[in-house]
Amino acid sequence: MSTLVLGAGMAGLSAAKTLKDAGEDVIVLEAKDRIGGRTFTNRTFADHPVEFGAEFIHGDKVALWSIVNELGLKTLHWQKTLDSLVHMEEGNWLSMSEARSRHPEFDITRSWLLPDVDPLPNEDWQSYLSRIGFDEKQLRYVRRSFANACGEGMRFLSASAVIRGLRSTLEQNGDGDYRILSGYDAIVNHLAQGLEIYLNDPILSVDWSGSGVSVQSLDGEKYEADSAIIALPLGVLLADGIKFQPGLPRHKQNALRGLRMGPVIKLVYKLTMPLAAKEVMAIYASSNPPMWWSPSFGHNTNENVWTAFVSGDWAMDLLVKGEEGALESALSSLKKELGLPELEASESHLQNWPDDPYTRGGYSFVLPGHHGAREKLAEPTPPLFWAGEACAQEHQAATVHGALETGLRAAHEVLNHNKIPAPIATKLRSKPKSPA
Numbered sequence: 001m002s003t004l005v006l007g008a009g010m011a012g013l014s015a016a017k018t019l020k021d022a023g024e025d026v027i028v029l030e031a032k033d034r035i036g037g038r039t040f041t042n043r044t045f046a047d048h049p050v051e052f053g054a055e056f057i058h059g060d061k062v063a064l065w066s067i068v069n070e071l072g073l074k075t076l077h078w079q080k081t082l083d084s085l086v087h088m089e090e091g092n093w094l095s096m097s098e099a100r101s102r103h104p105e106f107d108i109t110r111s112w113l114l115p116d117v118d119p120l121p122n123e124d125w126q127s128y129l130s131r132i133g134f135d136e137k138q139l140r141y142v143r144r145s146f147a148n149a150c151g152e153g154m155r156f157l158s159a160s161a162v163i164r165g166l167r168s169t170l171e172q173n174g175d176g177d178y179r180i181l182s183g184y185d186a187i188v189n190h191l192a193q194g195l196e197i198y199l200n201d202p203i204l205s206v207d208w209s210g211s212g213v214s215v216q217s218l219d220g221e222k223y224e225a226d227s228a229i230i231a232l233p234l235g236v237l238l239a240d241g242i243k244f245q246p247g248l249p250r251h252k253q254n255a256l257r258g259l260r261m262g263p264v265i266k267l268v269y270k271l272t273m274p275l276a277a278k279e280v281m282a283i284y285a286s287s288n289p290p291m292w293w294s295p296s297f298g299h300n301t302n303e304n305v306w307t308a309f310v311s312g313d314w315a316m317d318l319l320v321k322g323e324e325g326a327l328e329s330a331l332s333s334l335k336k337e338l339g340l341p342e343l344e345a346s347e348s349h350l351q352n353w354p355d356d357p358y359t360r361g362g363y364s365f366v367l368p369g370h371h372g373a374r375e376k377l378a379e380p381t382p383p384l385f386w387a388g389e390a391c392a393q394e395h396q397a398a399t400v401h402g403a404l405e406t407g408l409r410a411a412h413e414v415l416n417h418n419k420i421p422a423p424i425a426t427k428l429r430s431k432p433k434s435p436a
């Protein structure tokens with residue numbers, strides 16, 4: 001049986017590999033000139049890999065580890081409590097472990113040992129935290145770290161979804177954040193091995209009115225198969241980047257209405273001097289950008305590459321300044337905050353994910369009142385099957401391992417569906433391009 005996989009990100013590649021390994025006929029169609037999607041390892045900025053997209057493996061129990069171990073990849077454990085500095089609201093700098101042990105009001109924004117209070121229907125994350133007693137200072141700490149990592153301002157996040165994610169994350173994903181020292185693309189390339197992938201091939205429409213699927217790309221080429229896995233970013237689906245014929249069923253449209261992509265950007269600098277002591281890998285600042293870390297950490301290098309990770313209002317405030325303005329403004333905030341007026345960058349780069357037409361944002365979040373939207377987005381609508389981080393379970397959503405798991409799930413749904421004999425089993429028809 002034949003399957004088209006739309007999108008060569010982690011979800012699409014894991015789906016395609018699973019199907020191919022099961023002996024299915026599969027083609028991957030990708031809009032960009034590269035595979036990997038939001039995993040995007042750069043190898044020219046520095047003498048070590050620099051991640052312009054996803055950077056860490058979040059958790060020591062997640063599915064990515066089987067590939068990391070199989071490939072024998074070296075990882076760096078981000079020892080947050082030891083190698084991170086926090087600019088406290090009082091103006092002093094502390095190591096993360098000092099900040100946590102000396103300031104219980106700060107510690108709770110890291111431990112998330114919250115009172116057992118359920119969110120109200122439609123409650124947003126900020127209102128929930130205020131209701132359970134977080135004061136302004138604590139809310140600022142949450143904004144600077146947790147909410148920044150969630151990819152959007154707290155007022156936009158469903159409290160039910162966040163609480164559900166928090167309650168199951170540690171148990172399901174395990175603890176810790178790890179960087180693959182040789183780059184995330186090692187996993188991407190492994191999954192892609194032997195797959196038939198067409199690059200530079202943006203899909204415009206998906207016709208699923210018959211027993212199979214017919215897909216049309218920007219240059220007018222048509223592909224046909226028994227089924228298709230839609231492994232496209234939520235941002236592309238929300239922007240009506242793909243015309244579905246017939247339109248998507250109501251439950252799918254409702255799911256899309258409850259989900260959004262937060263604006264997430266990375267600003268990467270090659271600095272002319274070290275920012276801090278050698279053992280410091282990360283800095284939690286109190287101005288914009290609120291989060292900095294060094295991809296050089298753990299590498300045998302003299303380079304001082306630092307990345308600012310910025311989302312939500314912080315990201316929008318920088319983006320309105322234009323690319324150069326954003327890079328200048330972020331660096332000058334850091335100089336001021338660290339008291340290092342002589343700090344300069346010899347090179348810098350802004351990775352603007354919201355402006356990328358084939359991503360349109362950083363990653364997904366659930367709007368207040370729409371808890372359950374991810375599950376609805378994931379539901380199969382044969383001959384269409386759904387993958388991608390936005391339709392992962394809450395504790396896995398917005399991550400690489402979540403995307404990987406949705407690809408596996410969607411591939412198994414296709415395989416199960418194929419056990420039922422299809423009326424017409426079409427062979428894949430593809431254009432005579434050489435695959436990537």
Ligand SMILES: Cc1cc2nc3c(=O)[nH]c(=O)nc-3n(C[C@H](O)[C@H](O)[C@H](O)COP(=O)(O)OP(=O)(O)OC[C@H]3O[C@@H](n4cnc5c(N)ncnc54)[C@H](O)[C@@H]3O)c2cc1C
Pocket residue numbers: 006007008009010011012029030031032035036037038039052053054055056057058201202203204231232233236241242264265266353357358359361362363387388389390397398399400401403
């Ligand atoms: C800045 C940033 C940092 C992050 N950091 C981390 C991290 O540290 N750890 C972590 O686990 N996660 C992180 N994430 C999230 C993680 O990158 C994503 O959740 C995951 O990579 C999404 O994979 P995906 O396959 O669902 O989507 P994508 O990777 O977006 O793949 C979708 C693919 O579809 C393609 N496409 C789009 N439109 C079309 C079209 N019309 N036709 C054909 N193809 C199309 C795209 O080009 C893309 O290749 C980060 C994300 C960002 C943006």
